[in-house]
Amino acid sequence: MEAYPSELLLIVFVGMLAPLLAEIPTGFRLPVVVLEIVLGIVIGPQAFHLANPDGMIAMLGELGLAFLLFLVGLEIDFDKIRGKPLSLAVGSWFITFLLAIVCMFFFNVIGLIQSPPLLAATALSTTALGILAPILRDRGELNTDFGKYIVATAAVGEFGPLVIISLLLITTHDTFLHTLFIVTFIIISLAVANIALHMRSSPLLDKLAHTMQSSGQLPVRICILLQVLLATLAAKFGLNIVLGAFTAGMVVRLAIKGTEGELLQHKLDAIGYGFLIPIFFIVAGMKFELSALWSTPLAPIQIALLSGLLVLVRGVPLFFYKHELTAEEKIPFIFYSATGLPLIVIISEIGVSSGLMPPDRASILVSAGVVSVLLFPVLAVKLRAKFSLPW
Secondary structure: OOHHHHHHHHHHHHHHHHHHHHOOOOOOOOOHHHHHHHHHHHHOOOOOOOOOOOHHHHHHHHHHHHHHHHHHHHHOOHHHHOOHHHHHHHHHHHHHHHHHHHHHHHHHHOOOOOOOHHHHHHHHOOOOHHHHHHHHHHOOOOOOHHHHHHHHHHHHHHHHHHHHHHHHHOOOOOHHHHHHHHHHHHHHHHHHHHHHHHHHOOHHHHHHHHHHHOOOOHHHHHHHHHHHHHHHHHHHOOOOHHHHHHHHHHHHHHHOOHHHHHHHHHHHHHHHHHHHHHHHHHHHHHHOOHHHHOOOOOHHHHHHHHHHHHHHHHHHHHHHHOOOOOHHHHHHHHHHHOOOHHHHHHHHHHHHHOOOOOHHHHHHHHHHHHHHHHHHHHHHHHHHHHHOOOO
């Protein structure tokens, strides 16, 4: 117990250091998520062994994972992406997922990438809404037609893999019971969502909003209660807690509105991105099998190949958007939608903890995700600035 305070102090210090390093003016700015993972590697057992990802640290990392998925669900504004953006995103994601399965089965058979095909394909089909939304917002593209198609693609690229992970890959009961539990969880989630929609027009929300200026912070506490409730129900039903946390975020999004809703989201962002979520990524770095990157001569080739597959599987379904995107928008769209580190980390963590993926294979997959975050958004922004944006 005596070691926990010093380790927690170190991790909180690293969490503070990462955004400071990200703000250093250089020609190439590293995303905060990447810095958190790298610093986690540095202080973890694979490098200087200053902290271990167990005990209280592991528990805080799990809370960070749940809060990350909660905030990801909260980012999805269905009012803005419903209709064609959402329907095109669903169709293109299914093509992406099927193509990723075919590719991973092929490379697994020939022995070039020996990872569980379904798990690796699920990771390849992800898109990082939490990373893309701030980029699009800063560039003034979040509410443009291009931005709406990206947000819809990213939303489905996060929801689809989470469903696959929770419903197909990790089962703790026989098929009948698992199906029954899935249906029960869906019914409960829909009931809660229906309550949230009715509360949106209720004067009760306005009354609750006043407590956000006091020590009560009742709306914040209700959101955290809902997150824990649905995550607990998901766990009880043999699903993964990330699906419950993600669903809770979408339910809260249905209920909040206006200035008070924005204030609530800012407060939840502060709790998540200010404390719990950095710990999750730092702990993920501490668990990273650094030795896997040079354990075999094929490791660099596998990382490069997986990075290329991220672009390929997201690029092939572009024919869905032939009438919606201009020629100059298509390549940036592919690079944006192929950015997927956070969920790749989550899927890798779940795969390792459930025994479905060896740690060294998870490290290769996470490394490809790091490449996607470092490279793809930068290329997309440069191409957008060069070809399409008037300023």
